[in-house]
Structures are given as C-alpha cells and as structure tokens.
Amino acid sequence: MIRRYDFAPLDGITKVVFRRVWAAHFGGADRYFIPFFSPTCHHILTDRDRREMDPAGNGGLSSVPQVMTRCAADFLWAAEQVADMGYPEVNLNLGCPSGTVTAKGKGAGFLARPEELERFFDEVFAGVCLPVSVKTRLGVSDPEEFGRLLEIYNRYPIACLIIHARVRDEKYRGPVHLEKFAQALAASKNPVCYNGDLRTVEEVRAMEARFPTLDAAMIGRGAVADPALFRKLRGGPAATREELQEFTRDLFGEYQAFYGQVGPAAQRMREVWFYLIHLFEDAERLNKKMRRFKSPGEYETAEAAIFAELPLRDHAEGDLV
Ligand SMILES: Cc1cc2nc3c(=O)[nH]c(=O)nc-3n(C[C@H](O)[C@H](O)[C@H](O)COP(=O)(O)O)c2cc1C
Incomplete structure (x- = not known):
C-alpha cells in the first residue's frame, strides 16, 4: 500500500509561491520536492536559490531541496547549505532530460557515465552530512540500461530511489515502462518511490494493486491538473x-x-x-x-x-x- 505521497518538483511551476498557496488551499502531500538548484564551483547560493529554499518562505511545509550537479565537491557543499537551513534530506537530480543539462553530463546526462557516477557516489557517501535520495530515470535511451545503474545504486545507502519510469530520450511522453519498474522495485536494496503519469485516484489504486509492496509515490503534473488529487487519495472530496x-x-x-x-x-x-x-x-x-x-x-x-x-x-x- 502506498503510505507516502510526495509532490514532484516541476521547475517553473511548483516554485515557492505555488507550493505555499497550493498547500494552503488543497494540501495532502507528505513532502514537497523543491525544483533543482545547480551549485557552481564558486559555492555561492544566489538570492533566487535562497528565496526558493528559505524555510520561513516555505510556510513550514515538509520539503526536500534538490541539487543538480556531477561534481561531488559541489554536491557536498550544497548538502551542507541544505542541512544548515534545517532540511532533513537532500535529493540528487539524475532525471532532467533537457538538452542543455544533459550536454553537460548532468541530470539524466549523468546516467550515460556509470563509472563517473560511481566515483561521484563514493565521494558523496564518504562525506555527506544528510540522507541523500536520488531521482532517476531508467536510462538514457534504453530501459535495459537500468540493470547496470541499479547495481551502482545498490552499493550505496540511498534514502529513497525515486524512479521516473522512462528513459531520457522519452522526455515526459509515451507509455511508462512498468515491467522494468517491477524489476527495479524487486531488485532495489534501497527504498523505492514510483513516479510517472499518475493523474487519478483510479490510476494510483491500480499501481497499488499491481505493486503491493510499493509504499511511496511521487506525483507532479497530475496534482497541478487536479489540485485535490492527494486529498482524494486520502478519502477527501473532489475540488469544487x-x-x-x-x-x-x-x-x-x-x-x-x-x-x-x-x-x-x-x-x-x-x-x-x-x-x-x-x-x-x-x-x-x-x-x-x-x-x-x-x-x-x-x-x-x-x-x-x-x-x-x-x-x-x-x-x-x-x-x-
Ligand atoms: C515543467 C516540468 C518541470 C520539471 N522540473 C523538474 C525538476 O526541477 N526536478 C526534477 O527532478 N524533475 C522535474 N520534472 C520532472 C517531474 O518531477 C516528474 O518526474 C515528471 O513530471 C513525471 O511525473 P508526473 O507524471 O507525475 O508529472 C519536471 C517536469 C516538468 C513537466
């Protein structure tokens, strides 16, 4: 049974103002993932980053900041900033499919460099001050890539492996790969959260029926399209x-x-x-x-x-x- 519902980060949409207003009117999400920030080697938080993550501005919502980088030192620095602001977890973005991001080997682009990813995790998990969750795709162009990636993820104490069940080349379109997700759920040594295309209570219930051991789901677009979705999942009424x-x-x-x-x-x-x-x-x-x-x-x-x-x-x- 799904016990935890997380609101997915949607850059440009679920920013601080949206999260605050949405939560005040509808709510029902257990945690809100804050759209990514990309630290640079200068290790300076911009005013925009601060505004986005400032706990006071976030109205006390349980939130998880997300970092996008392929440099372990920059990730470790970012995790410290996140910890200093009082957050209990930091998330790594390995899913962003945008060409400008993947060309730099970041986001889903990092999935094409498994050896480098392993070295990154070695360094991160040797020194990080907070639990780290990871938001990943199944691969870059073929879901079969996930076997190799999961071998890597399984070597580290990842707080939660959030799997968007598509590859980078599919962006956010086309059917999700549920058979591959099933294999991932069965073989992951770390807790898993499902993400992708959940829009209605019926779709979420169907996921629960198909994956009885799944206990967390992350929903993004579906909760903007129907702001009462999380509330309904908890037995509440539809939006009027x-x-x-x-x-x-x-x-x-x-x-x-x-x-x-x-x-x-x-x-x-x-x-x-x-x-x-x-x-x-x-x-x-x-x-x-x-x-x-x-x-x-x-x-x-x-x-x-x-x-x-x-x-x-x-x-x-x-x-x-
Ligand atoms: C406009 C837009 C912005 C997004 N921004 C982020 C982001 O900042 N970080 C991230 O990990 N995923 C981002 N995503 C991916 C979503 O978090 C989520 O994985 C995707 O929308 C699939 O889930 P859904 O079908 O429930 O929306 C974005 C997706 C969209 C459509």
Whole structure:
C-alpha cells in the first residue's frame, strides 16, 4: 500500500509561491520536492536559490531541496547549505532530460557515465552530512540500461530511489515502462518511490494493486491538473469550482506580490492552466484563449470564461504534455 505521497518538483511551476498557496488551499502531500538548484564551483547560493529554499518562505511545509550537479565537491557543499537551513534530506537530480543539462553530463546526462557516477557516489557517501535520495530515470535511451545503474545504486545507502519510469530520450511522453519498474522495485536494496503519469485516484489504486509492496509515490503534473488529487487519495472530496476559483485568485495575487508586476504573474498562471484545464470538459475553445492571451486583462477574461462556462470534471483527463 502506498503510505507516502510526495509532490514532484516541476521547475517553473511548483516554485515557492505555488507550493505555499497550493498547500494552503488543497494540501495532502507528505513532502514537497523543491525544483533543482545547480551549485557552481564558486559555492555561492544566489538570492533566487535562497528565496526558493528559505524555510520561513516555505510556510513550514515538509520539503526536500534538490541539487543538480556531477561534481561531488559541489554536491557536498550544497548538502551542507541544505542541512544548515534545517532540511532533513537532500535529493540528487539524475532525471532532467533537457538538452542543455544533459550536454553537460548532468541530470539524466549523468546516467550515460556509470563509472563517473560511481566515483561521484563514493565521494558523496564518504562525506555527506544528510540522507541523500536520488531521482532517476531508467536510462538514457534504453530501459535495459537500468540493470547496470541499479547495481551502482545498490552499493550505496540511498534514502529513497525515486524512479521516473522512462528513459531520457522519452522526455515526459509515451507509455511508462512498468515491467522494468517491477524489476527495479524487486531488485532495489534501497527504498523505492514510483513516479510517472499518475493523474487519478483510479490510476494510483491500480499501481497499488499491481505493486503491493510499493509504499511511496511521487506525483507532479497530475496534482497541478487536479489540485485535490492527494486529498482524494486520502478519502477527501473532489475540488469544487468555488475552491478552484479561490485558489487561482489567491495564486495570481501572490505571484503579483512576489514579482511586483502583473505581467510575470499572468505568465505563471498560464503555465498552471496548461495542466489545470484538463479538469474541465469541452475546453478547446477557451483553452486557446488561455494559451494565447497577450495581456493580464485577457488572462483574467479567459479564466473567468472557463469558470463560468465549462463543466468541471471530478478527475483530470487527457495527456498532460
Ligand atoms: C515543467 C516540468 C518541470 C520539471 N522540473 C523538474 C525538476 O526541477 N526536478 C526534477 O527532478 N524533475 C522535474 N520534472 C520532472 C517531474 O518531477 C516528474 O518526474 C515528471 O513530471 C513525471 O511525473 P508526473 O507524471 O507525475 O508529472 C519536471 C517536469 C516538468 C513537466
């Protein structure tokens, strides 16, 4: 049975303002993974990194900062910063598929360098001051790569191995590789958390039925598309129209306060609506308006029309890509 639900890090979306507002309106996630920061060899936390991770700004939510690097010394330094801020765990990003990241051998690009990854872990686990969890994919281009990677992971005391059941080349599209995940779950010596494409209560229950020993799942896009998803997984009600309206109003207001401008705030809302629109029926026409608005005023008009005109579903539907 799944006992722990983590909110996945979605860079550009589940940043500090979103996490705070989302948790105040819906909640139900056990932990919030903070989108990655990339330390440099200068070992300086930027103002942006600090704002993102400052525990006071995070409203007391149980959170896990994520680091993306292939340099053990930089990871160890970053882990110290995370520990100094009072966090009990640090996460390593081995999943980011973006070309600019993987070209530097970071994120999912690190999976193509198993020997180097082993040396990295040797150094990290010899000196790290916090439990380390790892968010990985099954490989770069072929899920069969995971056998070799799991041999490496199994040699280290990883607090939790979060597996996004795709390879780098698949980005976030296409079917997840559940047979390969099954093998990974059976063969991992470390605790495992499943990640990928969970959008509804039924999909989560189906995972539990198929993998009775699985006790943790991480959900990202599904919990933006249906903000009540974690609540429903715990037996709570679906989101109402009024609740969603209050949530988006509050979120837009908080983004304006954060940026000091309405333009970037509306842009952030467009990104949230990219997923949230899946909770509404017959959304095509109004979704176009939401995707193409040119001013904050047009954003507000598009949103008001969605709430006024579209039937609300009790779960999200469609591909969240
Ligand atoms: C826009 C976007 C940003 C993401 N940013 C991060 C990130 O900062 N760190 C990370 O480990 N994964 C990141 N991911 C991957 C998600 O955490 C998650 O693994 C992926 O969305 C699959 O899970 P889901 O189907 O539940 O959303 C991102 C994904 C998307 C779509």
